Amino acid sequence: MSYITKSPWVIHYDGSSCNGCDIEVLACLMPMYDVERFGIINTGNPKHADVFLVTGSVNEQNKNVVKQIYEQMPEPKVVVAIGICACNGGIFKECYNILGGVDTVIPVDAYVPGCAARPEAIIDAVVTGLGILEQKRQALANGELLKEPEPEAAVAAPEEAAEEGKEEA
Amino acid sequence: MVKVIIAVIAYIILAPIVGGFLAGLDRKITARMQGRVGPPVLQPFYDVLKLLEKESITVNRVQDFYVMCFFIFVIVTGCFFFAGENLLLVMFTLTLASVFLIVAAFSSNSPYAEVGAERELLQMLAYEPMVLITCVGFYMFTGSFEVGQIMLSTKMPFPYLIGIFLGFIFILTIKFRKSPFDLSMSHHAHQELVAGLKTEFSGKTLAMLEAAHWYENVFLLGMVFLFFVNGTWWGYVIGIVDVLLTYFLEILIDNSFARMKWQVAINSSWIVAVVLGTVNLFMLMFVR
Numbered sequence: 250m251s252y253i254t255k256s257p258w259v260i261h262y263d264g265s266s267c268n269g270c271d272i273e274v275l276a277c278l279m280p281m282y283d284v285e286r287f288g289i290i291n292t293g294n295p296k297h298a299d300v301f302l303v304t305g306s307v308n309e310q311n312k313n314v315v316k317q318i319y320e321q322m323p324e325p326k327v328v329v330a331i332g333i334c335a336c337n338g339g340i341f342k343e344c345y346n347i348l349g350g351v352d353t354v355i356p357v358d359a360y361v362p363g364c365a366a367r368p369e370a371i372i373d374a375v376v377t378g379l380g381i382l383e384q385k386r387q388a389l390a391n392g393e394l395l396k397e398p399e400p401e402a403a404v405a406a407p408e409e410a411a412e413e414g415k416e417e418a
Numbered sequence: 419m420v421k422v423i424i425a426v427i428a429y430i431i432l433a434p435i436v437g438g439f440l441a442g443l444d445r446k447i448t449a450r451m452q453g454r455v456g457p458p459v460l461q462p463f464y465d466v467l468k469l470l471e472k473e474s475i476t477v478n479r480v481q482d483f484y485v486m487c488f489f490i491f492v493i494v495t496g497c498f499f500f501a502g503e504n505l506l507l508v509m510f511t512l513t514l515a516s517v518f519l520i521v522a523a524f525s526s527n528s529p530y531a532e533v534g535a536e537r538e539l540l541q542m543l544a545y546e547p548m549v550l551i552t553c554v555g556f557y558m559f560t561g562s563f564e565v566g567q568i569m570l571s572t573k574m575p576f577p578y579l580i581g582i583f584l585g586f587i588f589i590l591t592i593k594f595r596k597s598p599f600d601l602s603m604s605h606h607a608h609q610e611l612v613a614g615l616k617t618e619f620s621g622k623t624l625a626m627l628e629a630a631h632w633y634e635n636v637f638l639l640g641m642v643f644l645f646f647v648n649g650t651w652w653g654y655v656i657g658i659v660d661v662l663l664t665y666f667l668e669i670l671i672d673n674s675f676a677r678m679k680w681q682v683a684i685n686s687s688w689i690v691a692v693v694l695g696t697v698n699l700f701m702l703m704f705v706r
């Protein structure tokens with residue numbers, strides 16, 4: 250019997266969202282959709298959270314923040330990218346400082362397309378995420394180390410450092 | 419002696435069940451007050467069992483030890499109380515438990531936890547006078563600090579200690595971490611201080627903290643119960659009904675007040691302690 254699917258606590262981070270998706274995330278917590286029915290609480294503390302909801306794309310400024318929140322969350326955890334911005338950059342994709350979707354810095358488990366994503370779709374994605382959460386919990390309980398793909402940004406780091414070095418020079 | 423052992427074992431086993439159930443009711447009623455459906459009543463149990471399944475992240479090794487001490491001393495407090503021990507001893511043990519929690523938060527060196535811990539200290543400063551006055555009130559009424567003796571009293575303390583009762587209800591809002599004075603853990607306003615005191619606790623440590631709060635809540639409601647005993651069965655019935663009413667009142671207060679600053683918490687609870695508490699104590703000198 251697993252309890253992780255009965256009490257998923259979420260943390261919500263606004264990347265460079267236009268706030269459209271954020272409002273929809275908050276709408277899920279309001280009386281109309283009331284996700285607390287499923288035991289979902291918005292914690293605001295990565296150390297208490299199981300599900301990481303990211304809205305908006307990742308840019309140079311916030312990529313470390315996203316990574317840090319992800320790393321501070323205890324296993325098992327899942328990441329849900331909400332809105333087309335968080336999936337692949339969306340309308341901001343071509344901007345000079347945008348890296349793209351959330352999966353450019355951390356592994357994402359569920360994607361919610363839409364601009365803005367509907368609350369129903371967000372709840373659906375979180376429920377899908379719970380299935381993955383349960384799998385991860387079992388893997389953890391069996392002592393298998395979760396294979397975390399090394400974030401691409403880490404690979405890109407030396408180049409960046411080199412670039413920064415160039416700029417300074 | 420057998421009675422005492424039974425009471426203590428019953429407390430250790432039943433208190434988390436009752437406490438968790440009350441916490442679930444709290445969340446359900448709160449949701450209904452806000453026009454939501456709310457989680458299942460067993461949700462707090464799911465939460466704690468989930469936390470036990472999670473990975474443990476601790477910032478240092480002593481932190482878990484201190485939280486464990488908090489947990490143990492809260493249980494010891496309740497055991498002393500239900501074993502009919504001295505009320506002052508009970509309250510000082512509770513204070514010791516709170517100190518361990520504060521030290522645990524300070525040890526993490528996290529700014530949020532530290533601000534939370536400082537606020538917790540201020541909260542203690544706010545409620546301690548009223549707690550002591552409550553003990554003294556019981557002593558003046560029954561002539562004993564022993565909970566066992568107070569339980570034997572044939573007159574119901576409530577009508578004589580009504581001011582102290584109201585003052586105690588007032589500080590219960592602080593102890594239950596309810597809205598106007600929910601300063602240190604930021605239960606509702608979690609964006610301001612992240613999670614305050616418990617920011618750095620996760621997994622099993624957090625589960626222990628939650629369970630400790632259930633024990634603590636049951637003990638505090640036991641204190642409320644003490645105001646209504648008169649040695650008869652209907653005294654017990656009135657006591658239990660009133661305990662539930664008190665709990666409902668706290669939920670109502672939680673949902674109808676915005677959070678206040680710590681200055682308000684200290685000033686108001688000291689004013690309540692001085693006005694309701696000491697006036698009641700003086701009255702008791704003449705009435706009794």
Ligand code: SF4
Nearest residue numbers: 267269332334364365
């Ligand atoms: S997907 Fe649309 S609504 Fe959501 S953050 Fe992006 S632009 Fe805004």
